[in-house]
Each structure stands twice: as structure tokens, then as C-alpha cells.
Amino acid sequence: MNRRTLLAAGAGLAAGVALGGMPARAQDVRMRCTWWGSAERLRRTNEVIALYNKQHPEVAITGEQIAGSDYWVKLATAMAGRSVSDVFQLEPSTLSDYSGRGACLPLDPLLNGAIDLSKYGAGDADLCRIDGKLFGVTLALNSFAMLYDSAALKEAGLEVPKEQMSWEAFAEFAKAFKANGPKKRNYWAAPYAARYGYVLDIWLRQRGKRLFDGGSIGFDVEDAKAWFGYWEDLRQNGACVSADIQTRDDETIETNALTLGNAAVGFAYSNQLVGYQKLNKGTLELGMVPGIPGAPSGHYYRSASCWSIGATTANAEAAGRFISFFVNDVEAGKILGVERGVPPSSVVREAILPLLDETEKKTVAYVEFLKGKVEANPPPAPIGANEFSRNVLRPTADAIAFEQLSIADGAQQLVENGRAVLRGRT
Known part of the structure; x- marks a missing residue:
């Protein structure tokens, strides 16, 4: 994957957004979504994917959780083979690295269209911005x-x-x-x-x-x-x-x-x-x-993890709509709870708070407790x-x-x- 590939993908995306894009046939909208995490994350993420697939039968999303260090090995292999998943998980210490190597699609052309971050707190949407470009959507906040x-x-x-x-x-x-x-x-x-x-x-x-x-x-x-x-x-x-x-x-x-x-x-x-x-x-x-x-x-408050879109995806807008659903839909938020962290969307956060169990409430209370004790978020980690x-x-x-x-x-x-x-x- 090189600079030319990334620029071409970004240009194609920008053109597609400007023109509204061509609707794909139902059987063509198939996407892969990969992440790492615990068994609890696997269960919750798969439930949200199933909910989205049910509500959007024109889209088929296949989810895969990869354990531990194997995730990064498989991601490197996918990059070499130009087959990075349509939606994949990164976090602050890896975002600069993989966006810098051309794995991630710049998401700014999708904002206020396929991706809606209007309910995020001030600055939360920019936690995954590298050199002025957005390469990931923060899924939750933690410390x-x-x-x-x-x-x-x-x-x-x-x-x-x-x-x-x-x-x-x-x-x-x-x-x-x-x-x-x-x-x-x-x-x-x-x-x-x-x-x-x-x-x-x-x-x-x-x-x-x-x-x-x-x-x-x-x-x-x-x-x-x-x-x-x-x-x-x-x-x-x-x-x-x-x-x-x-x-x-x-x-x-x-x-x-x-x-x-x-x-x-x-x-x-x-x-x-x-x-x-x-x-x-x-x-x-x-x-x-x-x-x-x-x-x-x-x-400091940090982006617990983020969804990025693979630079070689053929379904950028569809991937963006799934990400937007993941972070904004209240029912999805109820399934996800705070396993990834406190939801950045104020609407989702308010909806799920009464439903949290005692363990989940502790994580929210801790993040609240840190107010006034945290420092400014540092610059993105380098490649x-x-x-x-x-x-x-x-x-x-x-x-x-x-x-x-x-x-x-x-x-x-x-x-x-x-x-x-x-x-x-x-």
C-alpha cells in the first residue's frame, strides 16, 4: 500500500460523496469488520452487527474478533495483500502508525453525511485526527x-x-x-x-x-x-x-x-x-x-478505541453508515454498554445510564470522578x-x-x- 493508492482512494471517495454515489445492488454490499478484545466484547459487538444486519437487509456484515498480538500480525498481512477489512479497530497508540502506512481511509468526506458525530462532546470527534485528517471514529472514552x-x-x-x-x-x-x-x-x-x-x-x-x-x-x-x-x-x-x-x-x-x-x-x-x-x-x-x-x-481522557475504514474498501459510504449506527443508535448503545468505555454521544450516554449494572456504573463514575484531574490529551502517538x-x-x-x-x-x-x-x- 503506497501514497498513490491512498490518494486515489481518497479522491474516489470524495467524488462519490459529492455526486451522491451509485447505489450498490443488495447482494454487492458485503463488508468485513474486525476487532480485538475480550469474550464480552465479542458477544456485544456481534449482537450490534446482527441488529444492523436485521435493520439493513441490503447489507451483510461479517464480524471477526482476533485475539491479542495475532490482531496486528493479521492486520499487517492484510495490508500487504491489500485486503484490510472494510471496518477495523485501532486505538491511540496505533492510529498514527496504520494511517501513516495507508491502511485507513480519510473520513472527513463522510462527515455530516454517512457519518454523524453531532452528538459528540467538544473535541471528542477530533481525538482520532492526525495532521488535520480524521482517520477514525472514537467509540468510547476512558482513562x-x-x-x-x-x-x-x-x-x-x-x-x-x-x-x-x-x-x-x-x-x-x-x-x-x-x-x-x-x-x-x-x-x-x-x-x-x-x-x-x-x-x-x-x-x-x-x-x-x-x-x-x-x-x-x-x-x-x-x-x-x-x-x-x-x-x-x-x-x-x-x-x-x-x-x-x-x-x-x-x-x-x-x-x-x-x-x-x-x-x-x-x-x-x-x-x-x-x-x-x-x-x-x-x-x-x-x-x-x-x-x-x-x-x-x-x-487524561483518551479514545478507548476507534473504528477506521480500510483504504481499499469498495463500500466506504456503507461502512460509514454502519459506524454511525454503532456510535449513535440507542439500541446499539444499550447492547454495548460501557465495555469499550463511556459513549461519546450524549444521547446514547443518557439512554444507557439507568440500565447499567453495578460494574458498568463504576466505570462511568470513575470517568466522572476524573473531571478536574485530567490534563489535555497529548498529540497522537507517532508512527x-x-x-x-x-x-x-x-x-x-x-x-x-x-x-x-x-x-x-x-x-x-x-x-x-x-x-x-x-x-x-x-
């Missing part, structure tokens, strides 16, 4: 969160404060859990979060820096030393999961140490509470990720951001945890390889 098993913490005589605790207090909290918590094999307070890019992002923002800045990484070796040093202190004191446990985590709900029963605390996105609660016996609660007293919280997290940060953190690299060498490697990956993709 970062600390999920925890309240019963396990209570047994240890601990509780998470309503307001943001400090990183120092969290370290003492994790060590106290080791001493007083449930005596189960391979069970700790927290994950080894050194390998989580989104937690590192918060850590850096609290210190006036960013994970990414100006198309490259936004931190230096000293920042990386402090980051790895914090988590190594916890690991070496038995306050967070061991290296062999943590490396099982493929950054999915199913593989997280909290779900696997190896940690009482997990770091995730607020909307994921719904999926986590489905797989956890204990009652889970939400709290802020730790911070620095008197400093910015590091939190290569996803590769940095998966192929640079995670392997480096794992090597340090397995004591194959020193903290100093790991910090140097993170900075050098991070810059190289992003430089090679810009």
Missing part, C-alpha cells in the same frame, strides 16, 4: 486506572485511597501486602509494570515529560533508570510478580496477572473493568494510577509507537527482570532502541 480486588486488600488490612496515592505510598502498600495479604502460592500485590507503556506514559507526564514527543521518545536515560529502578525495588522485595509470571501477559485481559490470580492489583484502562470482572471471582474496584503529590495527575511498546519496552523490561541486563544498561538500550525504531518509521 488509565488501577484495578484491585477489594476483598484481598481488606484481608491484608489495606485500602486504596479515593484520591491519588503517591508512588512511594504504593511501594509501601505493595510491601505491606506481601507481609499481611493472603498466603497463596505465586500471589503478589502488583504486576511488574515496568513493561507497560501506558503506565510509563503517566509516570513521565507527572514529571513534565512524555513517552513520545516530536516524533521520537520524550525521555532520557536518567528517566529510564528511575523507572526500571522503581519496579526492580518492588520485584527484588517480593512486592510484585516475578519475571516468569509477568512475561505471560500479552496485554490482554485474559493474560493479565490480576485475571490469572497472581496479583491483587492490575493496571488497565477504565472501561476494561467490565471484561476483568467477568473473569474475576472477587469484586473489583477502580482507583487512580499512583502519582506525585502536587504534580499533574498524568491522567512506530506500537512497535516501541511491543518490541523495545517489553523485551527490555523482561531482560532486566530476568537479571540479564542491569538497570543502567537496560535504560541505555531502551533510549537507543526507542529512538532507532521511531526514527526508522517516520
Whole structure:
């Protein structure tokens, strides 16, 4: 897929919208929709697709959920074969990458026509705008969160404060859990979060820096030393999961140490509470990720995920109408709930609030609680951001945890390889 292909597709789309387009025959309107997520997301998304197919018999949409890292492998294969799905899911750290590589159709020609975002809050529609062009439709809003098993913490005589605790207090909290918590094999307070890019992002923002800045990484070796040093202190004191446990985590709900029963605390996105609660016996609660007293919280509202349209689709307007239905239809909203996050449409949000269960209400309450505590949304992640997290940060953190690299060498490697990956993709 190259620039010429993308420009041609965009020009064809613009012409089609301007002229009203040619109606396709019923049997010709067949589309594919792909996404990643938990079993709960699979159920809800398929129900919405079935509802749309029922209301629009002239359109046949086939849905497919792809698990974990396989999603990105299959997306890369589809790009190489020019067969990206008509509608596919991305999120903030991957939108720049895949739109920059020509996978996504610019959606501006479809706005106020096939796609209606008039009920979105101020700025919400622009969360998926890259260099002035809209490449995705935000499906929901969320923020970062600390999920925890309240019963396990209570047994240890601990509780998470309503307001943001400090990183120092969290370290003492994790060590106290080791001493007083449930005596189960391979069970700790927290994950080894050194390998989580989104937690590192918060850590850096609290210190006036960013994970990414100006198309490259936004931190230096000293920042990386402090980051790895914090988590190594916890690991070496038995306050967070061991290296062999943590490396099982493929950054999915199913593989997280909290779900696997190896940690009482997990770091995730607020909307994921719904999926986590489905797989956890204990009652889970939400709290802020730790911070620095008197400093910015590091939190911000983000696009939980978005629908993009494949650049080579033959059904751009039909895909746009399905996306518009997905985010605006009240019945669809009732099915989706807040599993992906809080709906950006004010109409949908107001309609579903009375219908939410206790877990879902917690996610909405958390997003509301963060008002006044969040910062401005950062610029879109640069091309290569996803590769940095998966192929640079995670392997480096794992090597340090397995004591194959020193903290100093790991910090140097993170900075050098991070810059190289992003430089090679810009």
C-alpha cells in the first residue's frame, strides 16, 4: 500500500460523496469488520452487527474478533495483500502508525453525511485526527486506572485511597501486602509494570515529560533508570510478580496477572473493568494510577478505541453508515454498554445510564470522578509507537527482570532502541 493508492482512494471517495454515489445492488454490499478484545466484547459487538444486519437487509456484515498480538500480525498481512477489512479497530497508540502506512481511509468526506458525530462532546470527534485528517471514529472514552480486588486488600488490612496515592505510598502498600495479604502460592500485590507503556506514559507526564514527543521518545536515560529502578525495588522485595509470571501477559485481559490470580492489583484502562470482572471471582474496584503529590495527575481522557475504514474498501459510504449506527443508535448503545468505555454521544450516554449494572456504573463514575484531574490529551502517538511498546519496552523490561541486563544498561538500550525504531518509521 503506497501514497498513490491512498490518494486515489481518497479522491474516489470524495467524488462519490459529492455526486451522491451509485447505489450498490443488495447482494454487492458485503463488508468485513474486525476487532480485538475480550469474550464480552465479542458477544456485544456481534449482537450490534446482527441488529444492523436485521435493520439493513441490503447489507451483510461479517464480524471477526482476533485475539491479542495475532490482531496486528493479521492486520499487517492484510495490508500487504491489500485486503484490510472494510471496518477495523485501532486505538491511540496505533492510529498514527496504520494511517501513516495507508491502511485507513480519510473520513472527513463522510462527515455530516454517512457519518454523524453531532452528538459528540467538544473535541471528542477530533481525538482520532492526525495532521488535520480524521482517520477514525472514537467509540468510547476512558482513562488509565488501577484495578484491585477489594476483598484481598481488606484481608491484608489495606485500602486504596479515593484520591491519588503517591508512588512511594504504593511501594509501601505493595510491601505491606506481601507481609499481611493472603498466603497463596505465586500471589503478589502488583504486576511488574515496568513493561507497560501506558503506565510509563503517566509516570513521565507527572514529571513534565512524555513517552513520545516530536516524533521520537520524550525521555532520557536518567528517566529510564528511575523507572526500571522503581519496579526492580518492588520485584527484588517480593512486592510484585516475578519475571516468569509477568512475561505471560500479552496485554490482554485474559493474560493479565490480576485475571490469572497472581496479583491483587492490575493496571488497565477504565472501561476494561467490565471484561476483568467477568473473569474475576472477587469484586473489583477502580482507583487512580499512583502519582506525585502536587504534580499533574498524568491522567487524561483518551479514545478507548476507534473504528477506521480500510483504504481499499469498495463500500466506504456503507461502512460509514454502519459506524454511525454503532456510535449513535440507542439500541446499539444499550447492547454495548460501557465495555469499550463511556459513549461519546450524549444521547446514547443518557439512554444507557439507568440500565447499567453495578460494574458498568463504576466505570462511568470513575470517568466522572476524573473531571478536574485530567490534563489535555497529548498529540497522537507517532508512527512506530506500537512497535516501541511491543518490541523495545517489553523485551527490555523482561531482560532486566530476568537479571540479564542491569538497570543502567537496560535504560541505555531502551533510549537507543526507542529512538532507532521511531526514527526508522517516520
